[in-house]
Every structure is written in structure tokens, then in C-alpha cells.
Amino acid sequence: xxxxxxxxxxxxxxxxxxxxxxxxxxxxxxxxxxxxAPDKPMSGVGHAITMRKPIIIExxxxxxxxxxxxxSGTPVDCVKFGLANILKEKPxxxxxxxxxxSNASINALYSGTVAAAIEGCLEGISSIAFSLTxxxxxxxxxxxxxxxxxxxxxxLEHDLPKGILLNVNVPDVAEKDFKGIMICRQARIYWHERFxxxxxxxxxxxxxxxxxxxxxxxxxxxxxxxxxxxxAAIVPLQIDLTAHHLISHFKKFELL
Amino acid sequence: xxxxxxxxxxxxxxxxxxxxxxxxxxxxxxxxxxxxAPDKPMSGVGHAITMRKPIIIExxxxxxxxxxxxxSGTPVDCVKFGLANILKEKPxxxxxxxxxxSNASINALYSGTVAAAIEGCLEGISSIAFSLTxxxxxxxxxxxxxxxxxxxxxxLEHDLPKGILLNVNVPDVAEKDFKGIMICRQARIYWHERFxxxxxxxxxxxxxxxxxxxxxxxxxxxxxxxxxxxxAAIVPLQIDLTAHHLISHFKKFELL
Numbered sequence: 039x040x041x042x043x044x045x046x047x048x049x050x051x052x053x054x055x056x057x058x059x060x061x062x063x064x065x066x067x068x069x070x071x072x073x074x075a076p077d078k079p080m081s082g083v084g085h086a087i088t089m090r091k092p093i094i095i096e097x098x099x100x101x102x103x104x105x106x107x108x109x110s111g112t113p114v115d116c117v118k119f120g121l122a123n124i125l126k127e128k129p130x131x132x133x134x135x136x137x138x139x140s141n142a143s144i145n146a147l148y149s150g151t152v153a154a155a156i157e158g159c160l161e162g163i164s165s166i167a168f169s170l171t172x173x174x175x176x177x178x179x180x181x182x183x184x185x186x187x188x189x190x191x192x193x194l195e196h197d198l199p200k201g202i203l204l205n206v207n208v209p210d211v212a213e214k215d216f217k218g219i220m221i222c223r224q225a226r227i228y229w230h231e232r233f234x235x236x237x238x239x240x241x242x243x244x245x246x247x248x249x250x251x252x253x254x255x256x257x258x259x260x261x262x263x264x265x266x267x268x269x270a271a272i273v274p275l276q277i278d279l280t281a282h283h284l285i286s287h288f289k290k291f292e293l294l
Numbered sequence: 295x296x297x298x299x300x301x302x303x304x305x306x307x308x309x310x311x312x313x314x315x316x317x318x319x320x321x322x323x324x325x326x327x328x329x330x331a332p333d334k335p336m337s338g339v340g341h342a343i344t345m346r347k348p349i350i351i352e353x354x355x356x357x358x359x360x361x362x363x364x365x366s367g368t369p370v371d372c373v374k375f376g377l378a379n380i381l382k383e384k385p386x387x388x389x390x391x392x393x394x395x396s397n398a399s400i401n402a403l404y405s406g407t408v409a410a411a412i413e414g415c416l417e418g419i420s421s422i423a424f425s426l427t428x429x430x431x432x433x434x435x436x437x438x439x440x441x442x443x444x445x446x447x448x449x450l451e452h453d454l455p456k457g458i459l460l461n462v463n464v465p466d467v468a469e470k471d472f473k474g475i476m477i478c479r480q481a482r483i484y485w486h487e488r489f490x491x492x493x494x495x496x497x498x499x500x501x502x503x504x505x506x507x508x509x510x511x512x513x514x515x516x517x518x519x520x521x522x523x524x525x526a527a528i529v530p531l532q533i534d535l536t537a538h539h540l541i542s543h544f545k546k547f548e549l550l
Contacts, residue, residue: 084341084370085403092492092500114340119501122487144416146535147341160400160484192547201482202537221544223536228416231378236348244348245375274544276537279402280479281458281530288477288530291448
């Protein structure tokens with residue numbers, strides 16, 4: 039008898055977000071789930087961990103019959119705690135999302151959703167981050183759920199190479215316009231910040247982060263091109279940040 | 295007449311930490327500094343940005359005659375705000391640190407210090423993160439300051455390749471034992487988490503993140519090996535996370 043794989047599910051939008059509900063719905067067909075997710079929205083926390091205070095974990099009954107927990111910490115805390123204290127053995131898969139909003143291109147670096155998958159990958163587990171390029175709570179998840187299903191089947195079948203995770207972004211398009219899945223590289227697109235000033239009742243200035251996405255990397259092999267052209271984008275990301283190809287270049291510097 | 299370069303200085307330990315004071319002392323000899331750093335310790339915040347509330351920026355007089363600001367946000371917020379609202383033109387250098395504690399190996403991913411340098415690099419600026427492998431406030435910065443001086447001179451002379459930053463870790467050793475600087479790769483060492491349980495007065499359980507550094511990657515070309523053997527380690531890091539070498543591998547998967 040084949041044992042169903044154990045799957046850890048998390049996100050950065052919080053335990054009650056529609057995105058994680060959809061992810062649970064699809065992944066539940068493939069394995070025994072454990073859900074551990076932030077108790078509040080945590081977008082943009084990147085790979086933050088909680089070091090200067092303790093985290094609080096509570097069992098929740100959000101998802102019928104599924105071991106589910108909310109956590110006062112970050113998505114990375116969720117993965118760490120889930121693996122260390124909740125799951126009895128290493129799961130076969132860590133899935134994170136479905137994020138409400140794009141994590142394509144440089145957004146991967148700021149995203150708590152992607153960071154959770156990076157953390158799973160660090161632990162030697164096949165890990166995938168899923169995002170839909172629509173920020174709305176009531177976004178239509180139909181296509182995304184199909185993509186999740188397909189990717190999970192493939193990854194359960196093949197596993198991922200060591201040190202590699204998948205960052206999956208799905209365009210917000212009608213089913214008839216969806217063109218399929220592309221393997222891509224991360225577009226080299228960055229944010230141009232613009233801070234919006236606000237003055238409080240005491241005359242103190244405060245600044246809200248805002249900005250535009252600069253759009254210089256127009257080639258057709260990027261995740262950004264894919265989602266703008268109705269394809270879902272899968273970027274294989276690596277956790278080793280070393281620029282190995284430049285080690286010998288830097289060795290030529292005259293050192294101490 | 296050569297114009298002195300503009301240098302943005304930040305860290306994750308906060309505007310008043312001894313580490314940033316040492317960094318200011320050394321870099322001040324090479325350029326016109328602007329200091330913008332968190333108003334409180336921010337270790338372990340990774341690439342977090344502040345999205346759900348505004349940030350507050352205040353001028354401070356910590357550093358005589360140097361434009362200095364404290365920021366309620368993260369190290370990445372500091373770099374973003376500094377570049378968008380404080381500096382009149384793009385600086386030639388972003389330096390972050392000197393961090394109190396190692397950011398070698400996988401610590402680079404959790405570190406606010408390294409994230410600030412990554413953010414500078416995203417903006418197309420030569421960026422360097424400096425750390426000393428000693429957590430104490432009163433750590434001896436003598437060797438680290440020499441390393442900072444040397445690395446800054448080299449980088450001002452050569453600039454860094456596009457998309458590449460330097461992660462510099464300096465061992466906590468006596469001057470006579472220091473062996474020099476090595477160009478390294480990131481060691482493949484991860485944390486094994488152990489959460490320490492605490493029960494509050496109402497009987498609620500809370501958990502403090504703790505753990506041990508697993509130590510399987512023993513080869514002599516890593517940053518961890520370097521700092522354990524009295525060398526300062528420089529790892530060139532890349533901001534493009536794509537596993538380019540695996541794009542064709544994944545294209546063989548049968549997709550939608």
C-alpha cells in the first residue's frame with residue numbers, strides 16, 4: 039500500500055486567506071496535510087525570523103480534520119516550528135501560498151510566501167511557492183488550482199534537485215485565455231521607490247512605502263513576460279547565493 | 295580635483311551600535327557619508343520591508359557633521375528611503391554593518407545587514423555587508439576595521455560587477471593570529487531548530503527560537519572554514535536567484 043505523503047502548508051497572507059484555502063483544497067487530494075500559517079497578514083516580511091520575542095502557536099479548527107495551527111511569527115517561523123515541533127517526520131513537500139499578488143521577478147526576494155518555500159528547501163524538502171497575480175480577496179482561483187494540481191503531481195513524481203525550489207506565478211486571466219506553463223528565469227526588474235508623506239495630528243511626518251515596477255528586462259524568457267502573456271511562470275530558484283563564476287575573478291584582487 | 299564619493303551607511307543592529315560607529319569611522323576617510331539606520335535592533339529581519347504601516351525618519355546628531363537619520367523600519371527600508379528621499383544622487387557605495395555576529399553561510403539569508411547590501415546592489419550600487427563573528431557590544435573591532443579599509447579601497451578602485459555584492463565576515467581573533475582575507479563560497483550549513491518553551495502567568499505556552507548550526511560542509515573553500523581558521527571571508531553573492539543551469543532540466547517536465 040502506498041503511504042500518502044506528508045505535506046506542510048503555509049503562506050504569508052495568514053491562516054484565513056482564500057489563497058491558503060484553495061491550496062489546502064488541492065493538495066489535500068495528494069497527501070496528509072499539516073497547516074501552519076501566520077495569524078495575520080505577513081506580506082513583505084521576506085526571510086525574517088522572530089528572535090527578540092517568543093512566538094505563540096495555537097491549534098485552530100479552520101480546516102475540517104486537518105491538523106491546523108496559527109502562529110504569531112513569520113512564514114519562515116511557521117516552517118521552522120512545523121518541522122521542529124509539529125510534524126513527527128520530515129514531510130515530502132512544503133507548499134506556500136496561494137499568495138494574493140505576484141511574486142515574480144524581484145518580488146521573490148521580499149515575499150514571505152517564497153521565503154517559506156526557501157526555508158523548506160534549506161531543510162532538504164521539495165518546496166514550492168504559488169502566487170496569483172491578483173491582490174483581491176475574491177480573486178478567481180480556478181486556473182491557479184489547475185496549475186497547483188499539475189505542479190504538485192510532477193514534483194511528487196520527480197522530487198526537486200537538492201537546493202532548488204520552485205517559484206510559481208499564475209496570471210489572472212479567464213480560462214479561455216490561459217496559455218499554459220512556462221519554465222522561466224527571474225526577470226531583472228526592480229522597484230523604483232516613492233514614499234508617500236503623511237503628517238499625523240502632532241505634525242510628525244510619516245512615510246508609506248510605494249513605488250513603480252521598472253520594466254527594462256523585456257525578453258521573452260522571463261517570469262514577468264510569461265504572466266503578462268497569459269502563461270503561468272515557474273522559476274527554479276537556488277538557495278546558494280554564491281556567485282561561483284566570479285570566485286576566480288575576485289581572487290585576482292590583491293588581498294591582505 | 296577628484297570628487298569624494300558618496301557612501302550610504304546602514305546596519306541592522308541600530309543607529310547606536312558600536313559596529314556602525316566603527317564602520318563610519320573607517321568609511322568616513324573615503325567619502326561623504328549619509329547614515330540611515332534602524333532606531334532599534336533588527337537582526338534576523340532578512341529582506342523584510344514595511345508595508346502595513348508608515349515609517350518614521352528622524353535626523354539624529356549621533357555622528358558629528360555627518361548627515362545621520364534613524365528609521366523605524368527595517369534595514370531594507372533604510373536603504374530604500376535613503377536612496378529615494380535623502381541622497382540627492384545615487385551613491386557610489388552602500389556599506390552595511392559592522393554586524394555584531396556572523397553572517398557567514400546560510401545566516402546571510404536571515405540577516406538584515408546582508409539584505410541592506412542586497413538592496414543597494416538591486417539599485418545598481420556597489421554594496422558590501424561587513425560582520426564580525428562576535429556578538430558582544432564591546433567586541434574588539436581592530437582587525438575588522440583593517441579589513442573594511444582594505445575592501446573599501448579595492449571596491450572604490452574596481453567597482454563590483456553588476457548584480458554582485460560582497461558578504462564579508464571577519465573572525466574574532468587577536469591581531470597576531472589573523473591570517474588574511476580569502477575569497478570563498480557560502481558554506482552549505484543550516485540551522486537545526488530547537489524551540490524553547492516558556493509558559494506565561496496565564497498558562498499560555500510560548501516558544502523562543504533557538505538551534506544548532508549543523509556542520510556537514512567541511513571543505514576548505516567556504517566562508518565558515520575561513521572564519522574558523524582565522525581568515526576573513528569574502529563571498530561574492532548574486533541577486534538573481536534563478537538556477538539557470540536547471541532551466542533546460544525543468545523544460546523536460548511535461549507541462550500543461
